[in-house]
Amino acid sequence: MALDLLLMLIIIGMVAGMLGALLGIGGGMLIVPAMTLVLGLTMQEAVAVSLVGIVATSSGATSHYVGVGLCNVRLAMVLEGVATLGSVMAATAAVLLDQSVLAAVFGLVMVYMAIYMVRRPERLSPPATVGGGHITGGYRDPVNGCLVEYQATHIGKGAVASFIAGNMSGLLGMGGGSVKVPVMNIIMGVPMRAAVGTSNLMVGVTALAGALVYYAGELIPAGIAAGVAVGVLLGSMTGARLSGKMDPRGLRTYFSLLLVAIGIMMLLKAVGVLS
Amino acid sequence: MNRLLRYGTLISAATMALGLVLTIITGIDPGMVLSPTDLFIGLAAMNPEAVLSLGVLILIAIPLLRVISLGALFIKTQEWGFVLAVMMVLGALCLAITLGA
Secondary structure, X not given: OOHHHHHHHHHHHHHHHHHHXXXXXXXXXXXXXXXXXXXXXXXXXXXXXXXXXXXXXXXXXXXXXXXXXOOOHHHHHHHHHHHHXXXXXXXXXXXXXXXXXXXXXXXXXXXXXXXXXXXXXXXXXXXXXXXXXXXEEEEEOOOOOOEEEEEEOOHXXXXXXXXXXXXXXXXXXXOOHXXXXXXXXXXXXXXXXXXXXXXXXHHHHHHHHHHHHHHHOOOOOHHHHHHHXXXXXXXXXXXXXXXXXXXXXHHHHHHHHHHHHHHHHHHHXXXXXXX | OHHHHHHHHHHHXXXXXXXXXXXXXXXXXXXXXXXXXXXXXXXXXXXXXXXXHHHHHHHHHHHHHHHHHHHHHHHHOOXXXXXXXXXXXXXXXXXXXXXXX
C-alpha cells in the first residue's frame, strides 16, 4: 500500500469519525461516497468498509459516553433488538431491490426529517403523557453540572423507528443514527445529549450485524477498512470529547444541515448524477 | 463495560496499525480479502494481510462482547426484560452470520 493512499484513508476516517461522534451517527454517509467517488470502490466494498468504520466510531466514542453516563444501555438494548433484526433483513433483501429506488426514498426521508427537526424545537422538558412503557435515565450535564433525569417514553414507536433505521443501515451502509437520534429526542423525550450517547452505542451494534454478513461472505477489503477504521478511532475520540462542550441546540442545527446534505446526495445518486 | 471498550479498541487499533505498517513495507494490495480460514494460516506465518484482518476482526468483535457483557449485567441484576432484549440482539447477529456464509 502506498503511503499517500494510507494518509487519505486515515483523513477520510478522521473526518467521518469526528462528525459521527459529535452527532450520534456512524459516519457512513461520508465514508460510502468517499470510497465510491474518490477511491472508485464498488458500492458493495464501500458499504463493507463503511460498516467497519461505523463500528470503530461507536467503539471510540461509546467508551467516553458510557464513562460520563450519557449512554442509556437499557434503552439501547430494547431498541437494538429490532434495529439489528431490521438491518439483517434489509441486507438480505438489498440484493433483490433496485438501489436507485431505495436511494430516492432514503433521500426524501432525510430531507423530511431535517425540515421536521428545524420546525419543531428540541424537546427539553418531559413529555406531557407517558405511553407505551417507559425507561428511566439520568446524567450530569457536562456544561452546567446539573443532574438531568428523564423518562424515555413511547417505546413502541421508538422500536418501529429503530427497525426502519436498521433497514436503512443494512441497505446503505449507514449506522441509522440519523433516524434514531431525532426519534429518541422528539418522540421519546430523551434529552439530546443522552440521545446522541445512546445512539452511539446502538449504531455500533447495528453496523456489526451488516459487517458480519460481509465478513462471513469474505467481502471486506481489510487494508482499506483498517486504514479508515484507524482514522475513525482517532476522530471519534476527539469528537466525543468536543461534544460535551457544545450547546445541544447548536448540535441539532448541525445535525439538520447534515440530514439535508445526505438527502440531496442520495437523490442525486438515485437520478444517476452521482455514480 | 467501559474497560472492555477501551482495551478492546486499543488492541484492535494497535493490531491494525501494525498491519498497515507491514503493508506499506511489503507493498501488498490494500484491497485484499481474507477468508477466516486463511486468516489463521496467515497469522502463523505473520503475513501482513492476516495481521490486518485480525485487527478488523477484533474491532467488529467489540460490539458483540459489549452486548454479551450487558446480558451478563442484566442477569446479575435480575432484569429479565432486558435479558430478553439482549437475547434478541444476539439471535439477530447469529442470523447475520448464517445468511452471510
